[in-house]
Amino acid sequence: MGILYLVATPIGNLEDMSPRAVRILCEATLIAAEDTRHTGTLLKHFEIKAPLTSYFEHNKIHKLDRILDALANGDVALVSDAGTPAINDPGYELVQAALMAGYDVRPVPGPSAPISALAVSGLPTDSFLYLGYLPHKSSERRKTMGQIASLTYTLIFLESPHRIVDSLQDILFVLGDRRICVAREMTKLYEEFWRGPVSDAIRYFNSKEPRGEFTLVIEGKNADDQGRWTEEELLEAIKKELNAEKSVKEISSELAELSGWNKKEVYSLINQNK
Numbered sequence: 001m002g003i004l005y006l007v008a009t010p011i012g013n014l015e016d017m018s019p020r021a022v023r024i025l026c027e028a029t030l031i032a033a034e035d036t037r038h039t040g041t042l043l044k045h046f047e048i049k050a051p052l053t054s055y056f057e058h059n060k061i062h063k064l065d066r067i068l069d070a071l072a073n074g075d076v077a078l079v080s081d082a083g084t085p086a087i088n089d090p091g092y093e094l095v096q097a098a099l100m101a102g103y104d105v106r107p108v109p110g111p112s113a114p115i116s117a118l119a120v121s122g123l124p125t126d127s128f129l130y131l132g133y134l135p136h137k138s139s140e141r142r143k144t145m146g147q148i149a150s151l152t153y154t155l156i157f158l159e160s161p162h163r164i165v166d167s168l169q170d171i172l173f174v175l176g177d178r179r180i181c182v183a184r185e186m187t188k189l190y191e192e193f194w195r196g197p198v199s200d201a202i203r204y205f206n207s208k209e210p211r212g213e214f215t216l217v218i219e220g221k222n223a224d225d226q227g228r229w230t231e232e233e234l235l236e237a238i239k240k241e242l243n244a245e246k247s248v249k250e251i252s253s254e255l256a257e258l259s260g261w262n263k264k265e266v267y268s269l270i271n272q273n274k
Helices: 019-027 037-044 064-072 092-101 111-120 139-146 160-177 198-206 231-243 250-260 263-273
Strands: 003-007 030-033 050-052 076-079 104-108 128-133 153-159 179-184 190-197 214-218
Touching: 003 019, 003 064, 003 092, 019 030, 019 076, 030 037, 030 064, 037 050, 064 076, 064 092, 092 104, 111 153, 111 179, 111 214, 128 139, 139 160, 139 231, 153 160, 160 179, 160 198, 160 214, 179 198, 190 198, 231 250, 231 263, 250 263
Parallel strands: 003 076, 003 104, 030 050, 030 076, 128 153
Antiparallel strands: 153 214, 179 190, 179 214
16 A cells, blocks of 8 residues: 655745655655646656646545545655645645545655744744635635734734735734734745834835735734734624613723724724624
8 A cells, every 4th residue: 555645845946855855756656736737847857757647726526536546556745836735735635535545644844834934933933823825805804813813822824915915904903013024935036034013014015016925924912912902802892882772982982992992993893883
């Protein structure tokens, strides 16, 4: 019986490809790749001639049987376009299916964008929460961040260049002006790490055309900092006050004083949730 190897590949710099990763790919009876064209370029560079098949978001269920059949005859390697497979990339279902079928599943460690950005962020690394890409819509982003705003863990997200400024604005609105590290194009020619408060990050990236892949590492909530309430905390308080049949003006005044939000912001939220 073969082994399913999850092989990490470079997130930019080909020199990050490990000798073990090259050997495992050379010896595999089949390589399952998120994008065969992208991986084909990588294999050509390292003179790897193992058979290649596609395994991506829209065919991952249909390809399970073929890959499991291949495992019956030898080792199979799973790779994504960049970084560690199954971390925000296809792979979870394949790992589950292989384990249920009795196959061994092993990692071939290597590059990972979230871990790389966290390590150099200058923010606490002892506990963190990784949530992949932020939702596309502002309302959904704010909802997601409201659910985790009270957590003290360092937060890690991925973001695309055309949404980076909007997402930073939502982060400021919900989480406040926390420290952030914005990692861009890691290990590539135009690699950049920007560190500072979220408000400054908005000004910086708003002054240029953002390009490349972004990883955001955000400071968790200070356990000793009562500060501004999160949007979720304020909404809970608004619901309670509305149930007490107080006027909008009265609620706005009282909660603005308690929450750190201004009256106009509280008034707007009340009208949206009446």
